[in-house]
Amino acid sequence: MIVVTGATGNVGRTLVPLLAEAGGEVVAVSRRPRLEGLPDGVRHARADVGDSAGMRPVLEGAEAFFVLLGGELNVSGESPAALLDAAVGAGVKRVVLLSSQSVATRPGSVSHARLRAFEDAVRAAGTDHTVLRPGGFASNAFAWAGTVRSERTVYAPFGDVALPVVDPADIAAVAAAALLEEGHAGRVYTLTGPEAVSPREQAAALGRALGEEVRFVELPRERAHAHMARFMPEDAVTGTLDVLGAPMAGERAVGPDVEAVLGRPARSFADWAVRNAEAFR
Numbered sequence: 339m340i341v342v343t344g345a346t347g348n349v350g351r352t353l354v355p356l357l358a359e360a361g362g363e364v365v366a367v368s369r370r371p372r373l374e375g376l377p378d379g380v381r382h383a384r385a386d387v388g389d390s391a392g393m394r395p396v397l398e399g400a401e402a403f404f405v406l407l408g409g410e411l412n413v414s415g416e417s418p419a420a421l422l423d424a425a426v427g428a429g430v431k432r433v434v435l436l437s438s439q440s441v442a443t444r445p446g447s448v449s450h451a452r453l454r455a456f457e458d459a460v461r462a463a464g465t466d467h468t469v470l471r472p473g474g475f476a477s478n479a480f481a482w483a484g485t486v487r488s489e490r491t492v493y494a495p496f497g498d499v500a501l502p503v504v505d506p507a508d509i510a511a512v513a514a515a516a517l518l519e520e521g522h523a524g525r526v527y528t529l530t531g532p533e534a535v536s537p538r539e540q541a542a543a544l545g546r547a548l549g550e551e552v553r554f555v556e557l558p559r560e561r562a563h564a565h566m567a568r569f570m571p572e573d574a575v576t577g578t579l580d581v582l583g584a585p586m587a588g589e590r591a592v593g594p595d596v597e598a599v600l601g602r603p604a605r606s607f608a609d610w611a612v613r614n615a616e617a618f619r
Contacts, residue, residue, distance in 0.1 A: 449577030
């Protein structure tokens with residue numbers, strides 16, 4: 339049995355069907371009382387990954403566990419060791435943690451301290467473990483959907499700073515491999531797209547996917563900060579804008595791990611835009 343947290347997110351909603359197609363018993367965990375559209379045979383469990391006591395009965399009998407923190411759990415919550423102790427106590431033998439590239443590229447950043455702590459807890463738990471460190475998600479472009487629909491315009495800072503954003507479907511595919519296959523224990527995979535692409539170039543790719551021009555308007559950092567601060571903690575806002583505006587060399591680099599694990603190139607942002615164009619119409 340494989341337990342998947344974050345089952346409704348950009349990674350989880352692709353990961354769950356991949357695991358089900360492979361024939362495994364899958365439990366999709368979310369805080370929602372019900373989940374619609376799950377593949378046949380997939381069981382839903384209502385639980386919170388931030389509540390280790392509540393997760394313990396969900397994990398009973400599981401062999402593998404996909405850990406994805408969301409929202410406030412990235413910055414606060416109970417000790418990471420509590421969740422891993424619950425997993426080990428329930429019999430879990432394999433853990434795959436979705437972390438972040440910034441854990442490695444910005445080791446002193448306050449915004450990623452929790453993920454560093456979770457990485458340490460996963461390593462200390464004594465299970466087979468794999469850590470996934472994606473860069474920026476292509477799906478962050480969903481934040482532009484409202485103004486693309488209403489104005490055919492993207493508003494974003496740092497218009498010409500290019501980063502190799504990764505398709506969440508590729509993250510899910512690598513996670514599925516790590517959960518189902520041998521040979522990934524102890525590995526840390528840095529997951530990127532196949533090329534660096536700037537926000538201005540992403541807007542152009544969305545326009546091509548829609549068959550209409552999408553304008554790009556560059557925002558000053560201060561305006562972007564004020565907007566993001568409405569729904570993100572201050573440390574997370576500052577850390578995110580630092581990556582977007584002044585990326586480290588490692589954050590600009592295209593990594594080989596997606597292709598090495600999957601045996602095919604990583605998907606491009608343009609491909610993501612075509613598959614998700616309906617959200618921007």
